[in-house]
Structures are given as structure tokens and as C-alpha cells.
Amino acid sequence: MFTDNAVILVDSDSIYFRMACVTKKKKDIRVGIDHTMKEIQQNCGSDKFLVAIKGRGNFRKEIYSDYKSTRKELDEDVKEALNYGHQYMVDKHNAVEADDMEADDLVSIWAAECRDVDQEYTVVGIDKDLLQIPGTHYNFVKKELTEVSEDTADLKLMLQCLTGDRSDNIPGIKGIGPKKAEKLLKGVPMHRRWNRVRAAWRANAAGDPEISKRLLTMLTSWEELDDIKKQIEEYKSKKQASVHRNIED
Numbered sequence: 001m002f003t004d005n006a007v008i009l010v011d012s013d014s015i016y017f018r019m020a021c022v023t024k025k026k027k028d029i030r031v032g033i034d035h036t037m038k039e040i041q042q043n044c045g046s047d048k049f050l051v052a053i054k055g056r057g058n059f060r061k062e063i064y065s066d067y068k069s070t071r072k073e074l075d076e077d078v079k080e081a082l083n084y085g086h087q088y089m090v091d092k093h094n095a096v097e098a099d100d101m102e103a104d105d106l107v108s109i110w111a112a113e114c115r116d117v118d119q120e121y122t123v124v125g126i127d128k129d130l131l132q133i134p135g136t137h138y139n140f141v142k143k144e145l146t147e148v149s150e151d152t153a154d155l156k157l158m159l160q161c162l163t164g165d166r167s168d169n170i171p172g173i174k175g176i177g178p179k180k181a182e183k184l185l186k187g188v189p190m191h192r193r194w195n196r197v198r199a200a201w202r203a204n205a206a207g208d209p210e211i212s213k214r215l216l217t218m219l220t221s222w223e224e225l226d227d228i229k230k231q232i233e234e235y236k237s238k239k240q241a242s243v244h245r246n247i248e249d
Contacts, residue, residue, distance in 0.1 A: 006136070008044050009110050010037075010051045011103045011125035012095050015140070016085030024081045030088055037093055040140050044122050052106035053089050055097035059225070060215050062232045067215060070169045100229065101219055104129050108218035111135060131156045132218050151190050158185055158193040160216045161209060162200060170215045173206045 019032040041047055060067045074082070089095040098106040104127055111133045114121040122136045130137065134153040137146040148156075162181040164172020176184070188196050194213075201209040219225055 005048075006044070006046045006120040006122050007048045007050055007110075007114060008040065008046050009107045009114075009121050009123050010040065010049060011107050011123075011127055011130060012051050012053045012089050012093070013103045014126045016053075016089050017082060018141075020078060020081035020085045024077050026084055029081060029085050030092075033085060033088060033093070036140060040124055040138070043140075043143065044124065044138055046122070049093070050107075050110050051089065051093050051095040052098050052103040052110070053086060053095035054103055055099035055101070057100045058102060059100055059228050059232065060102075063228075064170075064211060064215055066169050068168050071167075101225060105219040105225075108133050108220055109222065112220040128156075129160075129216070129218060154190045154193065155185065157213075157217060158197055161194075161197045161213050164212060165216065168215070170212055171207070172212060173200060173204045175204070176200070 015036050016029070016033055019029045019036075022032070023029060041049075058067070090097065096106065104125070107123060107125070107130065111121055111123060113119075115135075120136075122138050123130055123133050124138045124140055126139055126141050131146075131148055132153050134148050134150045137148055138144070139146070159178065159181045160170075160172075162173055162176050162184060163178060164170045184200055185193055185196060197213075198209055201207065
């Protein structure tokens with residue numbers, strides 16, 4: 001439940017994006033953002049905020065070049081409005097840019113840090129991926145409160161590992177949608193779910209589920225991000241060395 005001691009962890013990308021899609025007027029974007037943030041503060045009952053926002057780069061694009069590649073190009077006026085809304089979130093609401101990852105990754109890291117020190121928190125946003133985070137959630141559009149257990153958070157991720165994510169162009173198993181995925185994992189305990197998911201990928205000759213899992217799983221620590229970046233650099237170095245050897249041969 002909400003308490004005045006809870007830290008409000010906001011994935012703010014959806015806030016300024018919604019404003020920029022409704023209006024291109026800078027004043028209206030500012031007013032809309034401010035109104036939403038004020039409403040979140042009032043409805044969540046705390047003035048302690050950590051606000052995450054899109055930064056530069058994303059490790060997912062490095063490990064899977066087709067990540068989000070099917071999204072349509074935005075009109076220039078929408079891009080301009082988005083850029084303005086982004087900067088306003090940074091300047092006015094102290095949004096922290098999530099470089100090399102996504103805003104929901106940063107929220108997930110903050111939530112894990114809160115759990116480590118028994119700090120209460122409320123996750124605010126509308127992205128379905130945020131439901132991977134156990135704890136209290138608030139949807140600022142529906143104005144709905146949800147409590148997500150560790151078991152439910154894990155199940156959300158495992159279901160996505162079966163279906164993939166069409167909006168982000170993340171592969172899943174062809175022919176398995178939400179209903180079939182739920183049926184496959186019904187009654188499976190948390191510690192056995194990933195084995196069931198891998199078995200389903202093998203049975204359907206769907207390829208390597210590890211890539212999809214890495215793309216879908218949100219980060220929970222800075223160390224995890226560092227490890228991923230190191231692995232990417234090592235892969236690039238090996239690939240470059242291989243190219244040089246082929247040239248020399």
C-alpha cells in the first residue's frame with residue numbers, strides 16, 4: 001500500500017511521449033507533464049521521487065540488431081515535441097537519463113536497491129515490462145494500484161519469453177500467444193518455469209531462447225550492466241580479430 005515513506009520510482013518515457021502525441025505546443029506539453037507528475041505525487045502519497053528517462057544507447061541493440069527495428073519512423077514535428085518533453089523532464093523534474101539501457105531498467109535497478117535496504121517504493125508507469133518488478137505498482141493512466149509478488153513478476157517474464165514481444169520485435173515461439181503460454185506454465189512452480197520455457201523452444205525448433213530472455217529481462221544491478229557491456233566489447237574484439245585474420249590470409 002502507499003505510504004508517505006515510499007520512494008516513487010517513475011518510468012517517465014510514457015509521460016512525455018503521451019503529451020507529445022497529443023499536442024506539439026511547448027506550453028501544453030509542460031502543463032500536461034506537470035499535471036501528471038502532481039497527480040502521481042498526490043495519488044501515491046509521497047514527495048520522494050526518482051525519475052528515469054530514456055538515455056543514450058541501449059545494450060539490447062548491441063546484442064540484437066533487429067531490436068525495435070519494425071517501429072515506424074515518427075514525423076518530424078512529433079520528434080521535436082518528444083525532444084522538448086524529454087528535456088523538460090530532465091530540467092524540471094530531475095529525470096535521470098538511462099544510458100546504455102532503458103528507463104524501465106533504471107527503475108528496476110532502483111527497486112532492487114530499495115529492497116536491499118528495506119526501503120518502501122512504488123513503481124509508476126504504464127509499460128507492461130515494469131510488472132517484472134515485485135512490489136507496489138501505480139498505473140497513472142488507469143489510476144490503478146497493483147501489488148506484484150515475486151512469483152507473479154517471474155511469471156510475467158516467463159510468459160513473455162514464450163510469446164516474445166511484437167512491439168519490440170523480440171522473437172518468441174511461432175504459434176504461441178498469451179493463452180497458449182499461460183496453459184504451458186499453468187501450475188509450474190517458479191524454480192521450474194525457465195526449464196519449461198526452454199523445453200517449449202526446443203520442441204518447436206524455435207532457436208535459442210537465451211537471446212529473447214536477455215532482451216526481455218530488466219536489469220537489477222549496475223554490475224549486471226557492466227558485465228553485459230564487457231561481454232559486448234569482448235565479442236566485438238574477437239569479431240574484429242577474426243576479420244583481420246581473414247584479410248591477412
